[in-house]
Amino acid sequence: KKDEAEVEECSTCADDTDTEGEEAGDDLSPAVKAKMHTWEREQERLKSQLEEVDSKEVISWRGLSDPFEHMSYIAGADISFEKENPNHACTMLAILSFPDLQVVHLSQATVVMTEPYVPGFLAFREVDFLLDRLRAVRTTCPQYVPQVSVTCCVFVPCV
Numbered sequence: 001k002k003d004e005a006e007v008e009e010c011s012t013c014a015d016d017t018d019t020e021g022e023e024a025g026d027d028l029s030p031a032v033k034a035k036m037h038t039w040e041r042e043q044e045r046l047k048s049q050l051e052e053v054d055s056k057e058v059i060s061w062r063g064l065s066d067p068f069e070h071m072s073y074i075a076g077a078d079i080s081f082e083k084e085n086p087n088h089a090c091t092m093l094a095i096l097s098f099p100d101l102q103v104v105h106l107s108q109a110t111v112v113m114t115e116p117y118v119p120g121f122l123a124f125r126e127v128d129f130l131l132d133r134l135r136a137v138r139t140t141c142p143q144y145v146p147q148v149s150v151t152c153c154v155f156v157p158c159v
Contacts, residue, residue: 028118032116032118035115035116035118035124036118036121039118039121039124042124068098068099070147071098071099071147071148072097072098072147073095073096073097073098073104073144073145073146073147074095074096074098074146074147074148074149074150075093075094075095075096075134075137075146075148075149075150076093076094076096076149076150077091077092077093077094077130077133077134077149077150078091078092078130079091079092079111079126079129079130080092086113086117087112087113088110088111088112088113089110089111089112089113089129090108090109090110090111091108091109091110091111091129091130091132091133092106092107092108092133093106093107093108093130093133093134093136093137093149094106095107095137095144095146098147104144105137105141105144107133107136107137108133109129109132109133109136111129113125113126134149
């Protein structure tokens with residue numbers, strides 16, 4: 001089921017190490033401070049849209065004897081950074097069948113970060129690249145679009 005052609009080697013990426021913190025530094029440029037201000041406003045805007053009450057869909061799941069009975073695929077995604085150049089990274093999305101957890105699809109890309117590393121603002125640096133992997137699956141292999149995806153430390157319902 002796994003399409004080997006879609007899984008490219010990314011040998012320059014760090015294995016299980018994240019060197020992002022090395023570039024943060026204590027002194028932030030005025031441009032980075034301006035970005036942080038914009039990102040803080042965006043975080044506040046998103047926070048104001050947060051719904052703390054379960055949706056009708058979630059409430060309907062509670063009545064099911066097995067709330068996962070309609071789940072077919074789950075996904076996990078992450079980014080691994082190059083040791084030599086922390087602005088270069090590999091993004092990976094792995095889709096597994098559920099509940100047997102067999103890998104059915106892998107999507108990978110090498111990317112260049114377009115935003116600086118700033119502690120507390122990783123989503124602004126990384127999430128677009130991870131979402132690109134999910135968009136690629138929707139386009140090339142829609143039969144494997146997951147119902148749930150976990151990316152780094154973010155839970156994303158995909159339906």
